[in-house]
Amino acid sequence: MPVIDQPTVLTVEKILFATDFSESSEKAFAYVKKLAHHFGSAVTAAHVVDLSIATRSPEATMGVSLYDLREVGEEGIRRVRHELRCSGIVEKGIVLTGGSPAASIIDFAKEFKPDLIVMGTRGKGYLERFVLGSTAEDVLRHVSCPVLTVGPHCVIPEGEDISWKQIIYATDFTPDTSHAALYALSLAQENNARITLCHIIPERIGDCADSLRDAFLDELNCMVPEEVRDWCSPECVVKQGEAPLTILKLANDSKADLVVMGVRPAIHLRTHAPAGVTYKVLAGARCPVLTICGHSEFPWNGFFG
Numbered sequence: 001m002p003v004i005d006q007p008t009v010l011t012v013e014k015i016l017f018a019t020d021f022s023e024s025s026e027k028a029f030a031y032v033k034k035l036a037h038h039f040g041s042a043v044t045a046a047h048v049v050d051l052s053i054a055t056r057s058p059e060a061t062m063g064v065s066l067y068d069l070r071e072v073g074e075e076g077i078r079r080v081r082h083e084l085r086c087s088g089i090v091e092k093g094i095v096l097t098g099g100s101p102a103a104s105i106i107d108f109a110k111e112f113k114p115d116l117i118v119m120g121t122r123g124k125g126y127l128e129r130f131v132l133g134s135t136a137e138d139v140l141r142h143v144s145c146p147v148l149t150v151g152p153h154c155v156i157p158e159g160e161d162i163s164w165k166q167i168i169y170a171t172d173f174t175p176d177t178s179h180a181a182l183y184a185l186s187l188a189q190e191n192n193a194r195i196t197l198c199h200i201i202p203e204r205i206g207d208c209a210d211s212l213r214d215a216f217l218d219e220l221n222c223m224v225p226e227e228v229r230d231w232c233s234p235e236c237v238v239k240q241g242e243a244p245l246t247i248l249k250l251a252n253d254s255k256a257d258l259v260v261m262g263v264r265p266a267i268h269l270r271t272h273a274p275a276g277v278t279y280k281v282l283a284g285a286r287c288p289v290l291t292i293c294g295h296s297e298f299p300w301n302g303f304f305g
Helices: 023-039 066-086 101-112 126-132 135-140 181-191 203-222 227-231 244-255 277-284
Strands: 014-018 041-050 092-098 116-118 147-150 167-169 193-202 234-241 258-263 289-293
Touching: 014 023, 014 101, 023 066, 023 116, 023 147, 041 066, 041 101, 041 135, 066 092, 066 167, 092 101, 092 193, 101 116, 101 135, 101 203, 135 147, 135 277, 167 181, 167 203, 167 244, 181 193, 181 258, 181 289, 193 244, 203 234, 234 244, 258 277
Parallel strands: 014 041, 014 116, 041 092, 116 147, 167 193, 167 258, 193 234, 258 289
Antiparallel strands: 147 289
């Protein structure tokens, strides 16, 4: 899914679908099939047998045996592949084994080099996420391709094809988030969609926000190439509030079909990191969220941290 100097038609030849066969993964699978039809993509389904919850012996009285977990994984992948074949989609499948599902998916993605990764997120409670981590967020901060995350509140549209008619692009203007603008604009162009570019001023700024609003609106407008204005009239919005709630409200009010966000890369897996803006948007969105990880040489302390 390359980005060039101006919006263009995007190509997605290879989709990696990471699944744990949960309800959120089933929702993500529905989008995988729509995306594969839309872009003419081949799909590789991957499941990770999590060694951290497995016991080595089938006779163990506690936990689930590694043998049983692998059997469940292989049976699940066979079912997914069968559904893809019945939908006329070129497919492959793989069962991976590792102590961390996120690390296994990241390592496989580096070798496989997909154009897009699609996965669900269960939207854990913030305390549970702090303890257990978020596989989806760990993956999207460590891979070089875009990641489409389907959250637990996502509403699956009817029909076989995707329908992205209203796109929200959220940015905090740091390099790791701003580079995602062309992805959003390219998808808007291809789908003849309306696009809203937004920036959220933190609540803590207080009354100073009014003096900053016009400057931020100018920044948003400068992100839109003149060529884009020939085929659409992008809306630029600056609001003040708590970033995730404000983004989600804007997406809900505009009946957005897709939220696009740039995120900064992480150096290590965020196993015990507290929930930030990105995770809260992933967990609360009623539409898929497309994230593109930046590649700055050092972490930026942006609002999408």
